[in-house]
Amino acid sequence: MFADYTSSELLAIFAMQGFAGLSLFSIFVLMALGLAIIFGQMGVINMAHGEFMILGAYMTYITSHIFADYLPSLYGSYFIFAMVFAFIAAGALGALVEWALIRRLYHRPLDTLLATWGLSLILQQCYRSIFGAREVGVTLPDWLMGSVPMSDMVDIPINGLFVMALTLTIAAAVYYLMYRSNWGGQVRAVVQNRPMAGAVGINTEKVDRMTFALGCGIAGVAGSAFTMIGSTGPTSGQLYIVDTFLVVVFGGASSLLGTIASAFxxxxxxxxxxxxxxxxxxxxxxxxVVVGILMLRPQGLFALKIRR
Structure with a gap:
């Protein structure tokens, strides 16, 4: 497999594929962060998570056309607005889904799997009816085009660097929200002991809804990032849902560090x-390989230490 390449060519190949893997890593992290919040913290198996990602991608597509048609002078900044709109749209839909469907299915993981699988099919058909069955793409602004040369054989795409910076920023924000803020303390209290959390005055229903909305909103941002590396279609989200669950389970469902390490x-x-x-x-x-490791360590790479 390696015999046909020189050592310098192999180093260049590994470097280029490594940087290409970082773009995929960014999508995995953004998707898995939202899923880790929903699955790891709430115990909900959200099979429609990929469709929330694609909603963010379609919002990016719509925003690009709005700016191109009505605000051409500001087209260079449309991607920043698109990420905000994607987060809001996916988060709002997530809050609606939690209120209408998920809140009736807590502590019934198999029921959440079937219900969200049906939801994913409904959303796919909605996207197909609204945007058509053909895949669509976006034109990136000029400042996201091009690459940074690292050597004669290795170039780093600028949009990949931007997605990496975005991923690190969101991961840091999620860490702060979950482990350093009062709201994060309420989330962890509800996860560990819901009746006691309610007894001390925490609005558990509101915490559930906001947590689910946050996870879906992050998936929407992942959809914006996805438009940089692929075209968007009604079923594109299903291509990533299995890998995303694999990342979350392999890293440890309740571990932020494990999610990042597993995605990488x-x-x-x-x-x-x-x-x-x-x-x-x-x-x-x-x-x-992942299944083999999970057979030896079923709790994942990183597991929270709890008293039993």
Whole structure:
């Protein structure tokens, strides 16, 4: 597999695939952060998480056309507004779904799986009816185009660097919200002991709704980032939902650090193996390794220490 390449070519290949893997890592982290909040903190198996991501992608598509048609002088800044709109739209839909559906299914994980799977099909058909079955793409502003040369054989795309910076910023914000803010303390209190949390005055229903909305909103931002590396279609979200669950479970469902470490490991492994093997074979080998590790360590890479 490596015999046909010189050492310098192999180093360049690993470097280029490593940077390509960082773009995939960013999407995985943004998706997995939202799913870790919903699944890890709330115990809800949200099979419609990919459709919340695609809602963010479609919001980015709509925003780009609005700016191109009505605010062409500000087109260079549309992507910043698109991320905000994507977060708001996906978060608002998440709050609506939690109020109308999810709040009746807590502590029934299999029911949440079936209900959100049906929701994902409904959302896919809605996207197909509104935007059509064909995939759509966006034109990035000029400041996100081009690349930064690292050597004669290695170039780093600027949009990849931007997505990486965005991912690190959101991860830091989630860490602060969950572990350093009063609201995060309320979330963890509700997760650990809901009756006691309600007894001390915490509005558990409001905490549930805001937590679910936050997870869905982060998925919407992931959708904006997704438009940089791929086109958007009604079923595009389903391509990432299995990998995202794999990232969350492998890293540890309640561990922010585990989610990031798992996303980095899986994205780098897939990106590197896809160059030398087919994409499907890379996924198969990655899945086999992860399943083997989970058989030895079913709690994931990082597990919270709790008293029993």
């Amino acid at each position: 490991t899986i994205s780098q492994a897939q990106s590197t193996m896809e160059f030398f093997l087919s994409g499907s074979m890379a996924k198969v080998l990655t899945l086999l």
